[in-house]
Amino acid sequence: MIEVGDLSVRFGRTEAVKSVSFGVARGESFGVVGESGSGKSTVLRALSGLNPHWTGRMAIDGQALAPQRSREFHRRVQMVFQDPYGSLHPRQTVDRLLSEPLQVHGMDNPERRILRGLNEVALPATVRFRYPHQLSGGQRQRVAIARALMAEPQVLLLDEPTSALDVSVQAEVLNLLMDLQQARGLTYILVSHNLAVVAHLCGRVGVMQAGEMVELLSADDLRAGRTQHPHTASLRELSIELEEPETT
Amino acid sequence: MLVEIRNLRIQFPTATGLSEAVRNVSLTLGQEKLGIVGESGSGKSLTARSILRLLPANAVLTADKLSFDDIDILSADENALRRIRGARAGLILQDPKYSLNPVMTAGAQIAEAWRAHRGGGRRLAEQAAIDLLAQVQIRDPKHVAGAYPHELSGGMGQRVMIAMMLAPDPELLIADEPTSALDATVQAEILRLIEDLVSRRGMGLILISHDLPLVSHFCDRVAVMYAGRVVEELAAAELLRARHPYTRGLLDCLPTLSHRQARLAVMQRDPSWLET
Numbered sequence: 001m002i003e004v005g006d007l008s009v010r011f012g013r014t015e016a017v018k019s020v021s022f023g024v025a026r027g028e029s030f031g032v033v034g035e036s037g038s039g040k041s042t043v044l045r046a047l048s049g050l051n052p053h054w055t056g057r058m059a060i061d062g063q064a065l066a067p068q069r070s071r072e073f074h075r076r077v078q079m080v081f082q083d084p085y086g087s088l089h090p091r092q093t094v095d096r097l098l099s100e101p102l103q104v105h106g107m108d109n110p111e112r113r114i115l116r117g118l119n120e121v122a123l124p125a126t127v128r129f130r131y132p133h134q135l136s137g138g139q140r141q142r143v144a145i146a147r148a149l150m151a152e153p154q155v156l157l158l159d160e161p162t163s164a165l166d167v168s169v170q171a172e173v174l175n176l177l178m179d180l181q182q183a184r185g186l187t188y189i190l191v192s193h194n195l196a197v198v199a200h201l202c203g204r205v206g207v208m209q210a211g212e213m214v215e216l217l218s219a220d221d222l223r224a225g226r227t228q229h230p231h232t233a234s235l236r237e238l239s240i241e242l243e244e245p246e247t248t
Numbered sequence: 249m250l251v252e253i254r255n256l257r258i259q260f261p262t263a264t265g266l267s268e269a270v271r272n273v274s275l276t277l278g279q280e281k282l283g284i285v286g287e288s289g290s291g292k293s294l295t296a297r298s299i300l301r302l303l304p305a306n307a308v309l310t311a312d313k314l315s316f317d318d319i320d321i322l323s324a325d326e327n328a329l330r331r332i333r334g335a336r337a338g339l340i341l342q343d344p345k346y347s348l349n350p351v352m353t354a355g356a357q358i359a360e361a362w363r364a365h366r367g368g369g370r371r372l373a374e375q376a377a378i379d380l381l382a383q384v385q386i387r388d389p390k391h392v393a394g395a396y397p398h399e400l401s402g403g404m405g406q407r408v409m410i411a412m413m414l415a416p417d418p419e420l421l422i423a424d425e426p427t428s429a430l431d432a433t434v435q436a437e438i439l440r441l442i443e444d445l446v447s448r449r450g451m452g453l454i455l456i457s458h459d460l461p462l463v464s465h466f467c468d469r470v471a472v473m474y475a476g477r478v479v480e481e482l483a484a485a486e487l488l489r490a491r492h493p494y495t496r497g498l499l500d501c502l503p504t505l506s507h508r509q510a511r512l513a514v515m516q517r518d519p520s521w522l523e524t
Contacts, residue, residue, distance in 0.1 A: 036402060036431045137288060166287035166458050171501035171512035178511070193431035200503035200512070223505055238436055239505050245461045245487040 001026040001187045002047070002155065007056035009042050016042045018211040019056065026154075029181065029188040031202030031219070033195055033235065038208040040191045044157050047189070048079045060155065075105050078148035082160035084140035088132040094118075094143050095128045101150040117146040120183075121176060138169035145176065149184075158190045162197060174201060195239040199223060207232045250420055250452045251277040251299055254313035258294050258476075261306060269307075270294050271476040277420075281446060281453040283463035283484065285498070286473035292456050295473070296422050299454075300333050317419070335365050337420040338413035340442075343429045344405030348397040354408045355381070355393025358415060365416035380411040385441060403434035410442065420452045421445075428457070439466045460487065460498045472498070475522055494521055 002024040009017040017039040024030040034040045046054040052067035059065060060077060081087040088097060098117055102110045118125060121142040132140055141161065148156060161177070162170040178201065180186060192198050198205055199219040207215040207229065215229040227233045258270035270291040275282070284292040297303055298314065301321055314321045316332055324332075333339075341347045349357055358377035359370070368376075374393075381389035384407040397405055406426060413421065423442060427435040439455075443466050446453045457463045463470055464484040472480045472495045480492040490496055497515040 035433050167460075167498060168287060168501050168515040171503075171514055174503065175511055175514065194503075195432075196503040196505045199505055200509065220508075223508065235433070236505065238432055242432065242436060242465060243461050243502065243504055244506075245464045245484075245499065 001028070001061060002030075002189070003057070003059040004043070004047065005057040007043065007046060007054060007058060009039070009046050009051060009054045016211055017046070017054075020206075020208075020211075020213045022206050022213065022216060024187055024189060026187055027181070027185050028204070029190060029202040031198035031205040032189065032191045032208060032213075033193060033198050033205060034208035035193060035235075037210075039211040040208045041159055043208075044079070044159050044189060044191050048077060048157050049073065050079075071105065075151045076153050077155045077157065078151060078153040079157040079159065080141075080144050080148050080161050083164045084137065084144045085132065085164075087144055088140060088147075090132055093129050093131055094135075097132075097143060097147055098150055101147060105151050107151070113150065117150055120149065120180070121146045136169075137165055138172060141165060141169075141173055142176070145173075145180070149180070153186070155187045155189070158188060160192050161190070163192065163194065170197070177201060195222070195235060196243055207235065249276050249278055249315075250317055251275070251454075252313055252315045253295070253299070254311060256295060256298060256311040256314060257309075258291070258298060258303065259308040259310075260304075261308070266308065269476055270298075273473075273476075273478050275471060275478065275481075277452050277454065279450055279452050280469065281443070281455065281467040283455045283457065283467035283470040284473060285457055285460045285463050285470055287458055289475075290473040291476040292473045293424050296424060296454050296456055297339075299420075299422065300337055300339065301329055302333070302339070334361070334413075334418070335416045336418050337422060338416070338418040340406070340409050340413055340421070340423045340426045342425040344397065344400075344402065344409050345429075347409055348405060350397050353394055353396055354400065358393070358408065358412045361412045362415040376415070377411070380414055381408070383414065383445070384408075384411045386411075401434075402430050403438060406430065406434075406438050407441070410438075410445070414445065414449075417449070418451065420454070422454045422456070424456045425458070426455075435462075442466070460495070461502070477522075479521060492521075493518065 005021045006019045007017055008019050020043055032040045045051045047058060049069035098114045099110050102113060115125060118128060123139060123142050162173050165173060181188060190198055190201055199222055202219055204218055205222055206213045209231045215232045253273060253275045256270055256273040259266040259268050273295050284296060286292045298309060299316055303309060311322060355377045358380055359373035362373045362376045378389045378393050381392055386392050386407055427438050455463055455467055464487045467484050470482060470484050471478045474494045480490060480495050482490060500513040501515055503512060
């Protein structure tokens, strides 16, 4: 479904992403982990068309991607960002936020689609005419997911979708993402610095360090500690150490 | 006792009357590390900030007792509070991007804090700033002192915030989600640094976070807040023996690397948690 080969991204003299390659099958979830500045979000932004200054090969469904993307591309590939407060227009109601992608892509029956969209992310219909600031953080992220799904995409690019949320809300959103994937056969690429979140949602994981993808492994291998690269091992060790409560 | 809070209530006026953000919270803190854990809106930040009386202007604050080192915070005037805020009790906030002045170098901001609290000449303060940057384990303190906030990474920015807070040598440190904007590796480094400074200088620490397991690694005691109340208070080492269903829920809903879960447990909120 998604093929990335030798992808490099430069910002001036810094090489933020250095010939990264990976592939994601249809209906699969692929995770990208790494520290801040490792280039993981840059990969996602290049893929989504937000950053046209890249070299290498990227293809979705066998079609090679050019720096400039078509409307059809944006219907098929949608993105969800970390902070729903920053990604939802503060002066647009949920109704307006959800109808915009429908207008852009000329889709029929907006009324039914909006109601179904809200229902799909388990939001009550009463939310429809509220503004983002009247919603909780978890509700806002659900709206962002509903908006991404409006155009009926095949691929969702998720950039730290739960790291601004409380842990109890994070669990609800992760369950929702799993359900949606099963119901719609979506393909996910999830970027996060939280190894536990990535291993929970994704079957395969790419580990990035200083712009390079230093290791590709299955989530099961990551859990079991069958790692090849020392950076993967140290990320895993820290994650396990901090997630277990201190005991005596 | 460094801090004593008895029956703290914080209310906000709304169109339909007063809404209670903090209800009957009692906490004491000596020379120890206390974690306050809860989700957004649980009142954890308001509780900690009430010690400095740094609350929104429309907040209604009442308590049977609210004292810092036997100084009554409720009746203290602004002059008395100024001698506590920053000077004897330091505050570190979540995101250095918003707390640092973008048009001053890191060194100048630390030097300013030093001179505001300790006086002294400019040259002395500049040297002190470099010393403080070295104390927060910055490898090249001279270089960082001359850098502007946008030239620093998130972790480095938070170290600068900590250095600034250390300038007056406070007795209490309130860290309000100091690492939520940072990734896991840097988060651990910053929390270890805070823990180390607090132990070496014999400070009291209040660490506010929504991450219960994380807090348990760096604190002696943990108070769990839900809807404005402390629902459970326990030793950090006894976290796994927590009784309150909310505390259990916070632990259970976390994804883990150690084993695979088909679905994550979702918190079932019981209305009775709001009562007792």
